[in-house]
Amino acid sequence: MVSVAYVIYVASFITLACTAAVGVYGVLAKRNIIKKIIALTIVGDTANTFAILLGFRVSANVMPPVLPSLNPSKELLTRFAGAAVDPVPQALVITAIVINLAITAFLLFLAVRIYSLYGTLDYGKVIRVRRGELDGEG
Amino acid sequence: MRKASYIALAVVGCAALTLVAVLGTFASPNTLSRVRALGEFILYNTFNVFSKRWWAGSPEAVTAVLWDYRGLDTIFETTVLYAAVAGCVVLGYTSLLKRGRGRDEAGGGLTVVVKAATKILFALILITSVNVALHGYITPGGGFAGGSTFAIAPLLVIAAYSTEKVVRMGFRFLSSAVMRSAGLLALALVVLSPLIYYGFVLQNQLKPNSGFPGYPAFLGPLFLGGSLLYLNFAEFLVVGMEFVLVFLAFHFMDKLMGGEGSG
Numbered sequence: 223m224v225s226v227a228y229v230i231y232v233a234s235f236i237t238l239a240c241t242a243a244v245g246v247y248g249v250l251a252k253r254n255i256i257k258k259i260i261a262l263t264i265v266g267d268t269a270n271t272f273a274i275l276l277g278f279r280v281s282a283n284v285m286p287p288v289l290p291s292l293n294p295s296k297e298l299l300t301r302f303a304g305a306a307v308d309p310v311p312q313a314l315v316i317t318a319i320v321i322n323l324a325i326t327a328f329l330l331f332l333a334v335r336i337y338s339l340y341g342t343l344d345y346g347k348v349i350r351v352r353r354g355e356l357d358g359e360g
Numbered sequence: 361m362r363k364a365s366y367i368a369l370a371v372v373g374c375a376a377l378t379l380v381a382v383l384g385t386f387a388s389p390n391t392l393s394r395v396r397a398l399g400e401f402i403l404y405n406t407f408n409v410f411s412k413r414w415w416a417g418s419p420e421a422v423t424a425v426l427w428d429y430r431g432l433d434t435i436f437e438t439t440v441l442y443a444a445v446a447g448c449v450v451l452g453y454t455s456l457l458k459r460g461r462g463r464d465e466a467g468g469g470l471t472v473v474v475k476a477a478t479k480i481l482f483a484l485i486l487i488t489s490v491n492v493a494l495h496g497y498i499t500p501g502g503g504f505a506g507g508s509t510f511a512i513a514p515l516l517v518i519a520a521y522s523t524e525k526v527v528r529m530g531f532r533f534l535s536s537a538v539m540r541s542a543g544l545l546a547l548a549l550v551v552l553s554p555l556i557y558y559g560f561v562l563q564n565q566l567k568p569n570s571g572f573p574g575y576p577a578f579l580g581p582l583f584l585g586g587s588l589l590y591l592n593f594a595e596f597l598v599v600g601m602e603f604v605l606v607f608l609a610f611h612f613m614d615k616l617m618g619g620e621g622s623g
Contacts, residue, residue, distance in 0.1 A: 228392065239378040246370035251363055276381065277399065280392035288500060289407045289419035292583055299408060308399035309406075309421035313430060316422070317437040320504050320599060324444035327606045331451045334613055 227280045234275060242268040255333045255343045259326060266322045270315045277308030287312065402429055417565050417577035417586035418497045426502065427591045431562040435551065438598060442544070445602040452609025453533070469521040478520040485513040493596035497585035503592040507599025514604050523611040536604045543597030550575075550590045564588065 245268060248261025278284075287309040289302055337343055340351045394400075405414040406424040416424035426434050469475065493506025514526045554563040559572025564586045566574040575586040 231392065235378060235382065239374045242377070243370045243374040246373060247366055250370065251366040272381070277395060278392075279395055286500070287403060287421040288498075289421070292407075292419060294407060294409060294419075296410060299404060299410075303400050303404035306395075306403050306421065308395040309402055309425050310396075310399050310430070312422045313425035314433070316426065316502070316504050317434055320508065321437060321440055321444075323508070324441045324448075324602070324606075327610075328444045328447050331448045331610070331613065334610075335451060 225280070227282075231275070231278065231280050235272075238268050238272050238275070242272075253344050253346055255336065255345060259329050259333065262329070263322065263326055266318075270318055270322075273311040273315050273318075277311035279305070279307050281305070412565065413568070415565060416588070417574075418588050420497055420499065420502075422500070423497050423502050423588050423592065427588050428562075428564045428586075431551075431564075434595075435547075435562070438544075438547070438595070441599070441602060445605055448606050449537075449609050452612045469525070470519070474520050478516050481516060482513050485509060485516070489513070489596070489600070493592055494589070496592040497588040498583070503595025504599055506592070506596040507603070510596065510600035511603030511607075514607060518607060518611070523608070527608070531604050531608065533605070533608050536601045536608065540598055540601035540605065543594045543601065546594040547591065547598065550587050550594065 242265055245261045245265035249258055249265065252258050252261060283305050285302065285306040287306045289298075291298060294302070333343060336348060340348045342348060342351070395403075401414075402425060403421055405411075406416045406421045407419040408415045416428040418424045418428070489506045489510035491506075492501035492509055493503055496502030496506065514529075514531050517526050517529065551562050554560060554570070554572040557572040559570045560567065563570060563572050564575060565577065566572070575590070576584050577586050578584065
């Protein structure tokens with residue numbers, strides 16, 4: 223007997239795989255640097271969600287990884303260890319999100335710099351401007 | 361032709377990645393109701409008041425992993441954040457030096473309704489962010505979440521008023537940089553001070569073979585959560601101020617480009 227939660231769990235894996243494929247395609251195929259950065263953030267967020275999902279527990283009495291009491295009994299500790307979701311992926315993802323933000327900000331700064339130097343965000347045009355085939359500020 | 365090859369590459373790559381994850385996770389539906397052994401060990405020991413050998417003194421397992429069990433990861437992550445923001449600031453600050461200080465734009469911004477709502481939200485966001493950071497060792501949250509929340513407040517003011525307004529409110533380039541450095545110094549202080557007592561770097565609670573008794577988890581009726589409280593607040597300062605720095609640097613860069621100064 224396959225539960226509804228199991229079906230949703232598998233379906234979210236498939237959805238994430240499709241989202242990651244869209245992001246990777248965007249990074250590879252788009253010529254505009256801003257669109258490349260957007261695709262990159264899609265890939266990053268998909269990877270983070272993927273990590274969180276791997277630490278999930280498909281069961282009826284799943285708990286968040288926060289102990290509900292400051293005076294726990296031994297019985298509560300055992301139940302907590304047996305029901306709460308994995309805290310390790312969540313801790314890694316919270317740092318990954320902040321790093322993602324910082325790296326994205328840095329990439330955007332570089333994109334602004336490229337625009338101010340070459341007058342375009344299309345990397346094909348940037349290459350042609352550097353070769354002298356096109357006017358800058360074009 | 362090139363487009364088709366890109367699509368094929370993306371699909372095949374992501375399908376292969378998913379297959380690896382699926383083979384490791386979906387062996388049978390029964391294994392999905394369990395988490396990995398490391399996760400269960402941490403969940404059982406993070407606030408195990410009966411056997412404190414491996415405890416972290418925090419009922420919030422995620423914060424315990426972040427600052428205790430995998431603390432070095434977080435320290436190096438802060439280093440990466442510092443480097444990325446330093447790169448942004450250098451790019452923005454050189455623009456500032458070339459152009460000189462921005463002129464003061466009186467008026468402007470969005471309508472009165474948006475500005476009034478921004479004033480209320482600004483105070484609310486600041487209170488919420490400090491609350492999220494300080495309660496990070498009891499409830500979900502912590503330094504990263506609190507700092508990211510804090511960074512929204514000046515961004516809101518930039519959108520409703522202008523960047524000049526943010527600078528006039530006290531979020532200056534230099535003071536933000538000083539606050540960030542203060543946060544980093546506090547972080548280093550909390551991480552390194554167990555060494556004075558012949559303890560370990562990043563030590564939180566009492567551990568075997570260590571002279572350091574651990575940061576206090578309880579103070580009378582108050583629950584302090586060991587070093588996690590101080591580390592969370594230091595990280596809150598670091599993350600919040602680094603994002604303020606990024607917004608200000610972006611504004612100066614915008615000025616160089618001859619933009620409207622809207623950040």
